[in-house]
Amino acid sequence: MRITQSMMSDRMLRNLSNSYSDLNKYSEQLSSGKKITKPSDDPVVATKGMSYRTEVRDVEQYKRNLSEAQSWIDNSDSALSNATSALQRIRELAVQASNGTYEEGQRGNIAEEVDQLKEQLATIANTQVNEKYIFNGSATNTAPVTINEDGSATVDFNSNAVNLTLSNGVDMKINVDGGAVFGEKLFNDLENFSAALRSDGSDEDLDQYIGLIDENVNNLVNERADIGARMNRMDLVASRLGDQELSATELMSNNEDAEMEEVIMNLVSQEAVHRAAMSAGARIIQPTLMDFLR
Template structure:
């Protein structure tokens, strides 16, 4: 086969172009830290990288969801703790008020404290976190009546009378892991029920009327409400324990997913630097030999 000057020049230019391409590839890997910067570099690695990235994104979203559930549960637990303290204080007042030695003025003072505790429980029932009612089921922004007014979980009129209590028992379910949803709220109807406030109002009225039989009934009813609150808080505590287990599992999944993604697409920097240095040497040799190939021309022989 006859080898011409044109063939030598074209081969040299093609080899130089390939050398530049390899240099560019290694420079991209060195500057980005990734061994794949476009799907054409390695379609298999790119496809796996998309799956690993999706897995990492999902795990990160689960972590944000877990934080939201923690926020709901921690605030619910704190509110139930305050509600339990208020109910315990009401029980103390019931025991004190059932003592027949108290005079009318003293019973009036106890009744005033009871009214304040009732309002305090109503405020706890209307607890808002991030502008959401945490004791109103899935109706976290409140319900709207016919007049367009927002109805709170516990409605109190201007005279301090409880007019309505939300009966929303819909659980607020938040996905904390793949296919795993946890209830973030508590069943408020077991704590802030209409019956609770009616019993407290009856308690106050029994003191004002010096109704000993009514006071005894209130005492037994308060025990029931305290038990309901404690049971609801215990159920919340069980879910909080499970949430911690799920959180630990999700953290481990994030570590594993991030490691797999890194092993799949991160470049070995030592290897990249060695390849780049070697390619630079090859490129310099190609340029040196190429300069000798294209140097002789007809003019060189006419001198």
């Protein structure tokens, strides 16, 4: 095959163009730190990268869910702790009132404190986290307990569970069944106890309220035990999510991040090749007639 000047020039320009393309590729890798800048650079790397990024985003969302769940659980446990303290104080008052040493009217003073503690329990039952009532199931915009003008309590708890997905296939209930610990029984018992104190009921009549208060305390203790179990599980989930995030991030980095030492060597080598190609190309192009006439 006859090699013409035109063929040699075309090939030289095509090779120089490829050389520029390689220089651009290594320059972009060096400046971006990534193996590719668009999917067409390496479809396999791009496809794997999409999968790894999806996994990382999922783990990040699970961690946000876990943080919200821990906030609910921590605040619920703290509120129940305060409620337990209030009921224990009421029990102490019940024991004092039933010992028969109080004169007429003195039990009315105890009733006043019981009423104050009852209102405190209503406030605890209406605890909010991020403007959500955490003890009212899925009805988080509605206060479950209202203290009326006459001192009585109106109780309306939503029993629906509030669940969050904390990991792939792991859904956990994050709320406390408010009706089980702050329900009508609790407030009815306290209202009846207060009324009995004001009427100077007999010691035997007041003794029964000690047992009723103990039942309400036990409800709180049982619910706090359940919260403790869920806290322990969340700690395990948090540890697992940390491992998953580290693994997914490492895989994504290995897949996409360029080896800078290798990129620099390739760039330097390609620059040398490019200079040589341009030097050879300048020799290949024959002088024109004007060059001979000088």
